[in-house]
Amino acid sequence: MGRSGAGGTRSATRDDVARLAGVSTAVVSYVVNDGPRPVAAATRERVLDAIERLGYRPNAAARSLITGRSGLIGLVVPDLENQYFAALAKALERAASARGQRLVLAQADTPDFADLLTSLAGHRLDGLVTAALPTLRGLAEAGSAQLRVVRISQAPGLEGVPTLTPDYYTGGAAAVAHLVEVHGHSRIALVTGGDAAEPRERGWRDALDDRGLSARSVVRVEWSPSGGRAAAAVLTERHPDVTAVFVASDQQAVGVLAGLHALGRGVPSDLALVAFDGSAASEFTIPPLTTAQVPLDQMAEDAIDELLGEPLVDRVYPTTLVIRESCGCPLPD
Amino acid sequence: MGRSGAGGTRSATRDDVARLAGVSTAVVSYVVNDGPRPVAAATRERVLDAIERLGYRPNAAARSLITGRSGLIGLVVPDLENQYFAALAKALERAASARGQRLVLAQADTPDFADLLTSLAGHRLDGLVTAALPTLRGLAEAGSAQLRVVRISQAPGLEGVPTLTPDYYTGGAAAVAHLVEVHGHSRIALVTGGDAAEPRERGWRDALDDRGLSARSVVRVEWSPSGGRAAAAVLTERHPDVTAVFVASDQQAVGVLAGLHALGRGVPSDLALVAFDGSAASEFTIPPLTTAQVPLDQMAEDAIDELLGEPLVDRVYPTTLVIRESCGCPLPD
DNA sequence: TTGAAAGCGCTAACAC
DNA sequence: GTGTTAGCGCTTTCAA
Numbered sequence A, B: 001m002g003r004s005g006a007g008g009t010r011s012a013t014r015d016d017v018a019r020l021a022g023v024s025t026a027v028v029s030y031v032v033n034d035g036p037r038p039v040a041a042a043t044r045e046r047v048l049d050a051i052e053r054l055g056y057r058p059n060a061a062a063r064s065l066i067t068g069r070s071g072l073i074g075l076v077v078p079d080l081e082n083q084y085f086a087a088l089a090k091a092l093e094r095a096a097s098a099r100g101q102r103l104v105l106a107q108a109d110t111p112d113f114a115d116l117l118t119s120l121a122g123h124r125l126d127g128l129v130t131a132a133l134p135t136l137r138g139l140a141e142a143g144s145a146q147l148r149v150v151r152i153s154q155a156p157g158l159e160g161v162p163t164l165t166p167d168y169y170t171g172g173a174a175a176v177a178h179l180v181e182v183h184g185h186s187r188i189a190l191v192t193g194g195d196a197a198e199p200r201e202r203g204w205r206d207a208l209d210d211r212g213l214s215a216r217s218v219v220r221v222e223w224s225p226s227g228g229r230a231a232a233a234v235l236t237e238r239h240p241d242v243t244a245v246f247v248a249s250d251q252q253a254v255g256v257l258a259g260l261h262a263l264g265r266g267v268p269s270d271l272a273l274v275a276f277d278g279s280a281a282s283e284f285t286i287p288p289l290t291t292a293q294v295p296l297d298q299m300a301e302d303a304i305d306e307l308l309g310e311p312l313v314d315r316v317y318p319t320t321l322v323i324r325e326s327c328g329c330p331l332p333d
Numbered sequence C: 001t002t003g004a005a006a007g008c009g010c011t012a013a014c015a016c
Numbered sequence D: 001g002t003g004t005t006a007g008c009g010c011t012t013t014c015a016a
Helices: A014-021 A025-033 A041-054 A060-067 A083-098 A113-122 A136-144 A168-182 A199-210 A225-238 A250-262 A296-307 B014-021 B025-033 B041-054 B060-067 B083-098 B113-122 B136-144 B168-182 B199-210 B225-238 B250-262 B296-307
Strands: A072-077 A102-107 A127-130 A149-152 A163-166 A188-192 A218-220 A244-247 A272-277 A290-293 A315-317 A320-322 B072-077 B102-107 B127-130 B149-152 B163-166 B188-192 B218-220 B244-247 B272-277 B290-293 B315-317 B320-322
Touching: A014 A025, A014 A041, A025 A041, A060 B060, A060 B113, A072 A083, A083 A102, A083 A250, A083 A296, A083 B083, A083 B102, A102 A113, A102 B083, A113 B060, A127 A296, A149 A296, A163 A168, A163 A296, A168 A188, A168 A199, A168 A244, A168 A272, A168 A290, A168 A320, A188 A199, A188 A225, A188 A250, A218 A225, A225 A244, A225 A250, A244 A250, A250 A272, A296 A315, B014 B025, B014 B041, B025 B041, B072 B083, B083 B102, B083 B250, B083 B296, B102 B113, B127 B296, B149 B296, B163 B168, B163 B296, B168 B188, B168 B199, B168 B244, B168 B272, B168 B290, B168 B320, B188 B199, B188 B225, B188 B250, B218 B225, B225 B244, B225 B250, B244 B250, B250 B272, B296 B315
Parallel strands: A072 A102, A072 A127, A127 A149, A149 A163, A163 A315, A188 A218, A188 A244, A244 A272, A272 A290, B072 B102, B072 B127, B127 B149, B149 B163, B163 B315, B188 B218, B188 B244, B244 B272, B272 B290
Antiparallel strands: A102 B102, A290 A320, B290 B320
16 A cells, blocks of 8 residues: 555545556556557556556546546436436436446426536536427527537427437327227327427327318327326316327326326227327326337437437437227237 | 637637636636635626626536536436336436536446446546445445445445435335224235335334234235236235235336236225335326325435535435325325 | 656635 | 636657
C-alpha cells in the first residue's frame, strides 16, 4: 500500500497507475483506450495489473472534458408511471447500455422544466431522446446546446426534429378494420387523448369512411387509466348504440375495461374493444386486450444509433395487431 | 456576433462570457455559483446578460472535475417494465430533480452488469440507490469507488449497506389480519416470489399462527404478472380449500386475477385477495385491489437525502392498507 | 514503443 | 469587488 497515499480515501488516478506500473501516464491511456498508440504486451500487463490493484476507473468527467463526449444520453418522458413510457425507458436503457452509454432520465412534468433542460445541457449529453412534447423553450435550449435530439413516439413533422414513430395511422386503421371485417361491427367509437389531427384518429375515421360507416362517436380523455375510466362512463351514457370501440392507448384501455366492468357492461359481449401499444399490461387485463403492438425495442435501438452518428432521419414503424379476446375473437386453445 | 468565433459551433465557455461581459473569469464563476465572493449588482447584470446572449451553460464535467461532485445519482433497478420499479424510478427522479441532481438509470438484467458498474463508477456518481440485489462484485465495486450506496425496497440488514424498506412484515400481517378479522377467512394462502425468510411471508405466517390458523399453502412464483397467472393455476389445482390469498406484490396480483378469471373463478366471491405495494395499477384491476400501500415518495426523498449528506441509516416505512374490493369489502358509495 | 507536455472548462484560493 | 492563477484527471500530438 504505502505509496497509494496518506490521503487514503481519494480514488486512484491515472497518475497513481502510471507510478505503480512504472510507466508514463500516456501509456496508461493507451492501454485503457486500446490506442491510439500500440503498447508492448509486457507493459500492458503491468498497467492492467496496477489498474486492478488500485481499483482504478477512468474519470468520465475528465475524459468528457477533453474528448467532448460525455457518454451520457438523455431521455425525457412525460411520466414514468405510464407503462408505455416505462417500457420505452427500459428499451432505451438497454440500447444505450449495449453501446456503452448511460441513460440520464428526466421527467417533463416538473415545475421547473427549464432548469432541468439547462442542467441537462450542462452535462453535455451525447444526445437526447424525447418522448414529451418539446416546448419552444426546450427546442431552443437544445439548439443552443447543439444537442442532437430525436423525438420518439410522437407524430412526425415538427420543427425539423427527426422523429421515430409507430405507424399510428395504419395501426389505427387496422384495428378498426379488424372490428369491421372480422367481427362485423358498424358502430365503432374512438377513445383517444389527442385531437382530430392525431393519426390514430385519422386512421379510425378513414377506415370507417372507406367502408361507408360513420365516424361520429369520439370520446376525448386523458392518456391514462383514469381517463379511460371516465371514457367508459361517457360511452355508456352518450353513445349507447355503439357496439365496439377503438382505444388509442393500452393505458386508457385498462381504465375503460375497469369502468365498463363497474358499470356492469361486459367486454367483448356488450362492447368489443381494440387498443393500441402492445404494452406488457395488455396481456393481463380482463379480458386480455387485442392491441396494435409497437416495435419499441427496434425504435429504441434506432434512436440511440441515430444519436450516436447515423444520419438523423424520420422513421415510421409498422405495428402488429396482436389478437386476444377484447375484440371478440375466441380464446386460443 | 463576430467575436463568438469563426469556429461557430462549439458552445460558449466561461472565457467567452468573461470576454463579452468585460470581466474576469472568476467573476463569471461568482455569479454563476452565487458565491463564494460577492459581485456588484451592475457587474452581475452584465454577466447574466452575456450568459443569456451566448447561451452559456456551465460544463458539468469541468465542474465535476474540480468540485468532486458530479450532480449525478445512479439508480439500479432489476427491470423498468415492472411497474413497482417504474414507480420507484419516477419518485426518485422527482426527488433528485428537486435537489438539482440528475438520475442515471441502469437496469441490472444486462449481460455485462460488471461493465455497467465500472461505467457508473467512472461517472463518479454522488450516490447510488439500488433496488436490485447487489452482487458481491457490485458491492466491491461500489466500495472501491467510494460510492455512497443506499438500498431501497429490499430486506434490510445486508452487508452493512444502509437500507430503506417498507415494513413488509407488519404490512403483510395487516393484510392477513384484515382477511381474518373483517372477512372471517381461515384458510389463507400466500403467493410470493421470495423465500421463507422474506418478511411478508413471515408476516403472513405469524398473523395466521397468532390466530391459531394454519399457514400451509404457499405458492412461490416469479415476481411478475406471469408468475401470478401461474400461481392462480396452482392455487386452483392444489389448494382448492383455500378461500383467500395474500399476494406479496401487486404485479403478481394482476396475474393472479387474470389467471383466476380465465379459470372461471371469481374474486372475491370464490377467492378473496389482498395484495402488497399500492401501485397505480391496483386501482384499475377487476376487481380493484385491496393492497398494502408503500410510501414510495417518502422513501425516495429520504434515499436522495441520505446520499446527499444525511447520515446513512436504515429506515423502515409503515404501509397503509388501502381497502378496495378484491378482499370482499363492499364498493364504496 | 514510450514519454513530456499542452490544454479541455471550471472553481477557489490568494492577491490587489 | 475583482483579477490571476493553480490545478482537477484525462487524451493526444510531437519528439525521442
